[in-house]
Amino acid sequence: MSLSRHEQFFLVITTYNRADYLGGLLDSVAALNPAPDGVIVVDNASTDTTAAVIETARAQFPVPLIHHLLAENSGGAGGFSAGVERALAQGAQWIWLMDDDVTCVPGAIGAFAPWMDKYDALVGRRYDAAGEPFYWQNNFSTFLGFPLPVRGDVFATSDEFATNVGCFEGMLLHKDAVAAVGLPDPRFFLTWDDTTYGWLISLDRPVVYVNEFVLHKARAQRQIDLGIRHLNDSSDLGRFYVMRNRGLLGQYLRLHGRFNPVGFALGTALTAAKEVVRLLAVEKSLRGSGRLVAGWRESRQILAATDFKPMPALKKVTIR
Incomplete structure (x- = not known):
């Protein structure tokens, strides 16, 4: 068609x-x-x-x-x-x-x-x-x-x-x-x-x-203007997955030959720091920081997996 x-x-x-x-x-x-x-x-x-x-x-x-x-x-x-x-x-x-x-x-x-x-x-x-x-x-x-x-x-x-x-x-x-x-x-x-x-x-x-x-x-949403971007509030679920999914992201970078262990570790630290700023500056609390740690621990398990496969390309789209 x-x-x-x-x-x-x-x-x-x-x-x-x-x-x-x-x-x-x-x-x-x-x-x-x-x-x-x-x-x-x-x-x-x-x-x-x-x-x-x-x-x-x-x-x-x-x-x-x-x-x-x-x-x-x-x-x-x-x-x-x-x-x-x-x-x-x-x-x-x-x-x-x-x-x-x-x-x-x-x-x-x-x-x-x-x-x-x-x-x-x-x-x-x-x-x-x-x-x-x-x-x-x-x-x-x-x-x-x-x-x-x-x-x-x-x-x-x-x-x-x-x-x-x-x-x-x-x-x-x-x-x-x-x-x-x-x-x-x-x-x-x-x-x-x-x-x-x-x-x-x-x-x-x-x-x-x-x-x-x-x-x-x-x-x-509660938010602050950082001058170079806006930062919204989050949730415990969001805090867990923002750290946990570093593992998935790292796997995709690795598949495309773009994974640098040192740089990625620094990026993970920056991610955690941003979430702490979000907690302190936007939500005025450190409650929920434990979910960051839990997500980080799971990310390490995902990143260590040797059988990761990406989503496959779609060779043919069926239209009905």
Whole structure:
């Protein structure tokens, strides 16, 4: 089936027990102009009213709305992996990924359009819950296995900025980019999954951050402005996985010949330090630091494994 470059644009939303936020997001999706060709909501075995919210929205939704229910909570990483796979099976050419606690800017799809003719992996800008620009722009250092913030205005001379990381809160992917590196790796559960995925894509083709605001953060979070980036609050689950998943990240670096033991150890120390700063400066407490230690211990076990295999590339995408 031959498609023009702008056809079969799907949204993949991953949700877990945030029915109220999901309802607001679906309202904003319904108002998108131009509209997508389909929307897939990956429900991570929610126990609240998520199913009812989706059914209510479907009754008057302007495009097909698919409720993809998982048997258990597989985290953001597992949800996006399942959602991308389902989108490809539905015939998606473009897949726009997002969490459940954002809303879409009405003209977002049209804003992406100029870059869809040039690139296969795009990340748009987003506003925080207060309506202020939220910035995260960084480049991934393979020596450290750590994303380093980019100073200054990355759009000072151009409306596009080449990066080598991803962000599943708003990343837009062409099916060719997915086919080249495979589905997002569900083993991450959450944290480091999008950074790793964007880096893997960047080894094969450009990843570009574009000067278009496409999302609003709907869920207010405690945050501080560090001058070179914003730092949000986290959770004990996030603290565990941000350290634990260093093991998975290290394995991917090793597979591509980019793993430096000394640099990676320094990057792990920087990761822990950033989380301690997050605890002290944002959450005003050191409670939860034990989860950092537990995650680090598990990361060492993952990194020591000799049988690690990456997600396989998709040699053929079946469209039905």
